[in-house]
Amino acid sequence: MNFYKSLAVAGGVTGTILGAVLLTGLMTHKQTELDEAARSRPQTLRIQAIPVRLGGYSLKYKRGTGDIVMLSVSVTVPGAKEKELVCRLAPRLVSTVTNDVTIRYAETDALRADLTRTLPDHLRRRFNLALGGTLIQSVTVDTVDAGQFPPQSTCNNAS
Incomplete structure (x- = not known):
């Protein structure tokens, strides 16, 4: 039973970390697009x-x-x-x-x-x-x- 609890906690932590990394990557990509659009304006x-x-x-x-x-x-x-x-x-x-x-x-x-x-x-x-x-x-x-x-x-x- 302890093994399954540890496995569930480890899976939750891993999912949270991967989600945060994915969200950060998407935000950075969007900011790069905005910066590039601003640089191409007159x-x-x-x-x-x-x-x-x-x-x-x-x-x-x-x-x-x-x-x-x-x-x-x-x-x-x-x-x-x-x-x-x-x-x-x-x-x-x-x-x-x-x-x-x-x-x-x-x-x-x-x-x-x-x-x-x-x-x-x-x-x-x-x-x-x-x-x-x-x-x-x-x-x-x-x-x-x-x-x-x-x-x-x-x-x-x-x-």
Whole structure:
């Protein structure tokens, strides 16, 4: 009789342990699927704030030029893998913004008028060219007002 009781207890304990292991495995598998789905969603990331001197640098003074504007640029990429690549290559994007905006705009008013029109699409094309692919889906450009703190970069390794 003791043997059968011990056998029943051992079977119950074994069944409980196997059930717990099975349940843990199913929960982990489900969490992995959720993480993978989250990684494949479009990701929006913000590049460091970029100071730009409008009108570029010149030995001759041009009226209305020389203003320094802080730009906050955010981009949307297809997934987390692309986000890591764009963050790693963020200095190229900063250089692209600095060069293009400096050359294209001499006045703050012209830049502000174009922030939502052609500048984002132009920068999207230039970023994709600089990155060697079509990683960037959309670009948003905002100015940072004087005396305000610029938004923090969401790229940890962007400098």
